[in-house]
Amino acid sequence: MRSLVEQALDTARQRGADYADVRLLETGREDLQVKNGQVGSVDRSDSVGLGVRVLVRGGWGYAATGFLTKDAVDACAAEAVGIARASSGLLRSPVRLAPEPPHRAVWTSPCAIDPFDVPLERKLDLLFRVDEALRGVSGVAIAEGFLTFVKKRQLYVSTEGSDIDQTIVRSGGGYSATAVSATEVQRRSFPQAEGFHQTRGYEFIESIPWVENAPRIGEEAVALLTADPCPQGERDIILEGSQLALQIHESVGHPTELDRVLGMEANYAGTSFLTTDKLRALRFGSEHVTLMADGTLPGGLATFGYDDEGVEAQRWPIVEKGLFVGYLTSRELAHTIGESRSRGCVRADGWHHVPMIRMVNLSLMPGTGSLEDLLADTDDGLYLETNRSWSIDQLRYNFQFKTEIAWEIKKGRRVRMLRNPTYQGITPRFWNSCDFVCGPEAWKPWGVTNCGKGQPGQVAEMTHGSAPARFRKVNVGVGYDD
Amino acid sequence: MTESEARAILDQVLAAAGQREVEAVIGGGVSRLTRFANNEITQNVSENRVELSIRVVDGKRTGRANGNDLSRGGIERLLDAAASAARIQPEIPDLLPLPGPQTHQRVDADDAATGDLDPDGRVREVRRAVERCVEAGVTAAGIYETGRGTIGDYGMLDAMAIANTNGLFAYHRGTHATFRISALDGAASGWAERESWRASDVDGAALADRAVDKAIRSRDAKPWDPGAYTVVLEPAAVADLLTDLSWIGLGALAVQEGRSFLSGRIGERVMGENITLRDDPFHPLHRGSPFDAEGIPSRATTMIERGIARGPVYDRPTAAKEGKESTGHSLPIPNTIGPLARHLVLEGGTGPAEALLEGIERGLWVTRVWYTNVVDPKTATLTGMTRDGLFAIEKGRITHAVRNFRFNQSVVEMLQGVEGLSASVRAGGVVCPALRIRGFHMSSVTEF
Numbered sequence: 001m002r003s004l005v006e007q008a009l010d011t012a013r014q015r016g017a018d019y020a021d022v023r024l025l026e027t028g029r030e031d032l033q034v035k036n037g038q039v040g041s042v043d044r045s046d047s048v049g050l051g052v053r054v055l056v057r058g059g060w061g062y063a064a065t066g067f068l069t070k071d072a073v074d075a076c077a078a079e080a081v082g083i084a085r086a087s088s089g090l091l092r093s094p095v096r097l098a099p100e101p102p103h104r105a106v107w108t109s110p111c112a113i114d115p116f117d118v119p120l121e122r123k124l125d126l127l128f129r130v131d132e133a134l135r136g137v138s139g140v141a142i143a144e145g146f147l148t149f150v151k152k153r154q155l156y157v158s159t160e161g162s163d164i165d166q167t168i169v170r171s172g173g174g175y176s177a178t179a180v181s182a183t184e185v186q187r188r189s190f191p192q193a194e195g196f197h198q199t200r201g202y203e204f205i206e207s208i209p210w211v212e213n214a215p216r217i218g219e220e221a222v223a224l225l226t227a228d229p230c231p232q233g234e235r236d237i238i239l240e241g242s243q244l245a246l247q248i249h250e251s252v253g254h255p256t257e258l259d260r261v262l263g264m265e266a267n268y269a270g271t272s273f274l275t276t277d278k279l280r281a282l283r284f285g286s287e288h289v290t291l292m293a294d295g296t297l298p299g300g301l302a303t304f305g306y307d308d309e310g311v312e313a314q315r316w317p318i319v320e321k322g323l324f325v326g327y328l329t330s331r332e333l334a335h336t337i338g339e340s341r342s343r344g345c346v347r348a349d350g351w352h353h354v355p356m357i358r359m360v361n362l363s364l365m366p367g368t369g370s371l372e373d374l375l376a377d378t379d380d381g382l383y384l385e386t387n388r389s390w391s392i393d394q395l396r397y398n399f400q401f402k403t404e405i406a407w408e409i410k411k412g413r414r415v416r417m418l419r420n421p422t423y424q425g426i427t428p429r430f431w432n433s434c435d436f437v438c439g440p441e442a443w444k445p446w447g448v449t450n451c452g453k454g455q456p457g458q459v460a461e462m463t464h465g466s467a468p469a470r471f472r473k474v475n476v477g478v479g480y481d482d
Numbered sequence: 483m484t485e486s487e488a489r490a491i492l493d494q495v496l497a498a499a500g501q502r503e504v505e506a507v508i509g510g511g512v513s514r515l516t517r518f519a520n521n522e523i524t525q526n527v528s529e530n531r532v533e534l535s536i537r538v539v540d541g542k543r544t545g546r547a548n549g550n551d552l553s554r555g556g557i558e559r560l561l562d563a564a565a566s567a568a569r570i571q572p573e574i575p576d577l578l579p580l581p582g583p584q585t586h587q588r589v590d591a592d593d594a595a596t597g598d599l600d601p602d603g604r605v606r607e608v609r610r611a612v613e614r615c616v617e618a619g620v621t622a623a624g625i626y627e628t629g630r631g632t633i634g635d636y637g638m639l640d641a642m643a644i645a646n647t648n649g650l651f652a653y654h655r656g657t658h659a660t661f662r663i664s665a666l667d668g669a670a671s672g673w674a675e676r677e678s679w680r681a682s683d684v685d686g687a688a689l690a691d692r693a694v695d696k697a698i699r700s701r702d703a704k705p706w707d708p709g710a711y712t713v714v715l716e717p718a719a720v721a722d723l724l725t726d727l728s729w730i731g732l733g734a735l736a737v738q739e740g741r742s743f744l745s746g747r748i749g750e751r752v753m754g755e756n757i758t759l760r761d762d763p764f765h766p767l768h769r770g771s772p773f774d775a776e777g778i779p780s781r782a783t784t785m786i787e788r789g790i791a792r793g794p795v796y797d798r799p800t801a802a803k804e805g806k807e808s809t810g811h812s813l814p815i816p817n818t819i820g821p822l823a824r825h826l827v828l829e830g831g832t833g834p835a836e837a838l839l840e841g842i843e844r845g846l847w848v849t850r851v852w853y854t855n856v857v858d859p860k861t862a863t864l865t866g867m868t869r870d871g872l873f874a875i876e877k878g879r880i881t882h883a884v885r886n887f888r889f890n891q892s893v894v895e896m897l898q899g900v901e902g903l904s905a906s907v908r909a910g911g912v913v914c915p916a917l918r919i920r921g922f923h924m925s926s927v928t929e930f
Contacts, residue, residue, distance in 0.1 A: 035818045038572075038575070039543075039572065039816070040816060040817065041817060041818070042567040042568070042570075043545075043546045043547070043548065043567070044545075044548070044563045044564070044567060046547075046548070046551070048551065049531065049550065060523070060525055060526055061526055061527075061601075062528070063527070064527075064528070064531070066531045066533075067530065072530075076530070080528075083601045086605045087523040087601075087605070090522055090523045091522045092520065092521060119570070120570050124570070124571060128572075141739065141740065142739060144818060178739075180740040180741060185741050185860050263519050263520050263621065263666065264519040264623075266664050267517075267624040267662055267664040267673075268625075270869075273929070349637065352531050352637060353529070354525060389857060391853045391855045391865045391866055391867070391888070393852070393867040393869075393928045394852055394867070394869055395930060398886075398926060398928035400888060400890075400926075402857055420858070426929065452636065455515060455525075455627070456513065456515055456635055456636070458637070459636055459637075475926070479857040479858070479863060479865055479925065480858075
């Protein structure tokens with residue numbers, strides 16, 4: 001395989017590439033699903049292929065092939081050069097890459113128990129035990145559980161001399177109970193919507209109390225059918241960690257991707273209100289709000305040794321005590337904000353897709369106090385748990401989220417369950433209304449595995465660490481009031 | 483991959499299967515995409531990919547393995563992995579045996595010039611569009627994508643060829659060309675797209691002109707108050723909302739599980755008399771695959787007829803539960819999602835969208851919507867944003883730009899209040915008209 005990678009690099013160079021990098025990626029994936037007492041799927045997927053990225057006269061070209069013969073690899077590299085040559089005919093200024101020292105490295109994510117060595121029977125047994133516990137609750141109409149394991153090994157080489165062999169393993173899963181009436185479809189999920197994932201081995205699965213939580217999840221789904229509806233109007237809200245993770249993702253992560261900011265996503269995902277004139281000038285949030293980007297976060301879904309253009313993983317602030325101070329960058333765009341080195345945020349979804357700026361792990365730093373302290377400090381508010389839907393405008397101002405469940409808080413105590421909780425806001429006003437972030441004991445690295453971006457669309461995964469936090473005077477109950 | 487090349491690989495799989503009951507699916511092809519922004523090319527890619535998916539059925543058990551190693555050894559490894567996955571699991575009582583031979587309608591959807599279009603050809607079309615934007619003093623961003631085969635967005639692969647040990651064989655290959663352009667003028671923007679199976683239908687300059695016109699008219703957007711408005715939704719906006727409706731409510735599993743707006747309402751009036759919604763891969767503007775993920779022939783299926791709920795689309799498992807026949811809308815079996823209608827056709831009326839303006843005292847013209855998501859599945863209530871051209875309609879005329887709204891709207895209620903339909907076009911993967919709708923719920927305003 002290594003010889004094919006070197007051959008691709010040589011061919012690109014000989015055909016006229018001024019710069020080239022090649023990624024050979026092998027991906028193994030296992031997906032198991034159980035639904036209502038039956039296997040939903042037991043799928044094994046393996047894919048191997050090679051992508052060649054080149055610059056010719058400052059224009060980009062990328063070609064990828066899953067046919068790993070010498071002829072096919074040569075043709076792929078030649079096609080990349082031909083594409084780049086065509087691109088160079090419609091440029092305002094040639095691409096220039098921020099320098100990065102060549103790295104020769106082997107990097108592996110920590111993994112105590114290789115999930116692919118764990119028998120399928122054991123994994124299915126866990127899912128069936130969860131399923132039985134969920135369906136043991138009267139009124140649960142749909143019980144669904146899943147486990148997903150991914151192993152990626154990538155060899156990256158470049159004409160600048162980098163040679164990086166990187167292996168990343170991730171494990172995760174989740175389940176939900178759905179209850180249905182003539183007018184309602186209510187769902188509860190554990191540990192978070194879309195499952196909880198980390199770059200760890202099967203030991204991560206074993207660390208989670210899956211079955212123990214199933215009866216509560218089932219009971220809450222059923223109780224939601226007859227719970228009072230979420231009130232409408234302005235309320236103080238407390239967001240549980242996994243919901244806050246998605247809030248960070250949508251309203252902080254995406255608007256700080258520098259390619260978006262500079263208009264390169266304008267036709268699809270949009271641009272950003274965080275234009276470069278706001279860097280180190282905009283009061284993004286309150287003093288309680290500090291957000292760190294981190295490609296080195298232990299267990300993070302965007303944790304790696306090097307990104308997909310050979311830049312070493314880093315940790316840096318995006319928002320510091322409310323002040324907007326940083327972007328997610330690439331070698332191509334770092335210079336546009338006066339930085340001399342990429343922050344290492346470039347990744348691709350598979351060998352067949354071109355690397356682009358993707359969020360690394362981005363976390364809200366913990367404050368002080370437990371969730372109980374926060375609830376006790378709240379006179380009149382709502383505590384919202386577990387995402388159910390999300391939407392935000394193309395500049396990342398106006399968002400609306402729905403969670404699976406809410407609890408009304410009166411004088412520091414949970415007094416009743418509420419169904420169909422929604423909230424809506426404008427990003428900088430919302431983050432400036434934050435007046436309490438819980439401490440390290442309540443902080444968890446929540447994962448997102450379905451982040452879509454780019455044309456053609458690519459899926460990426462990343463982690464957003466967070467602890468519950470409070471936001472004042474937020475518009476709630478939207479969508480059910482018209 | 484040609485039919486004979488696909489058949490040769492699938493024959494190898496079936497030969498290696500021995501006595502096992504096996505289904506083999508090939509998906510993939512070539513996809514090429516030129517991306518531009520800030521009036522220059524920012525990304526230009528090509529992907530050549532074929533994957534083989536093998537499912538082994540072992541009585542009431544089944545397992546699947548997917549891979550792109552098409553060698554004899556690779557095929558045998560997939561067979562073993564699928565068989566192992568099947569062997570270790572409990573029986574699925576409802577699992578059906580593989581289907582037998584089927585007869586499929588041929589769909590002419592492969593255009594040689596489109597499948598072979600080279601990067602210079604794509605760049606030429608992009609240049610024509612960018613030049614129109616530069617001349618108008620606005621900034622262009624967009625894509626020109628062409629390809630052959632079944633590589634979908636986000637890397638999804640549909641079936642190009644299917645064979646099974648019960649004698650079924652199916653093959654379909656098509657080409658596609660998609661041009662999308664945004665014209666940007668500060669926070670003001672306009673947008674246009676063209677989707678076809680032929681690149682010769684794509685006119686980048688004409689699309690740029692439409693986007694530029696909208697961008698210029700989007701300047702100085704005025705904020706209007708949230709509320710219920712009469713709106714004209716262009717086809718792209720209608721397509722987005724209908725696609726979400728399909729995911730949450732037009733498949734038989736959602737109906738059977740009580741999650742759909744159709745649950746318990748088949749035969750009843752659920753929408754206005756002017757609404758007929760069907761799924762039809764054979765529509766000349768779709769030219770989709772004539773079979774589903776199991777190789778069952780896809781049928782043109784009417785879900786809503788003159789406002790009356792006729793029923794969802796089915797795969798074999800959901801059809802068997804009701805003693806019906808599949809309509810040929812299966813995703814790969816087994817799955818937890820159920821069947822899916824992916825070639826929607828909303829019957830249109832006649833005339834251009836602009837004819838729908840007449841008589842609107844005060845309303846809104848919506849170019850397209852963005853980031854829609856489900857608020858309430860049972861009522862098919864969606865939220866999302868207007869984008870790239872929201873205009874005031876006053877006394878039957880478009881008068882000025884309006885600051886974008888977030889909406890919260892039941893699609894079912896929306897289709898009860900349709901006052902007019904234009905002629906249908908293909909937009910956003912759906913064949914549909916522009917719609918004039920009363921009482922569309924705009925719930926909050928954004929900053930631009």
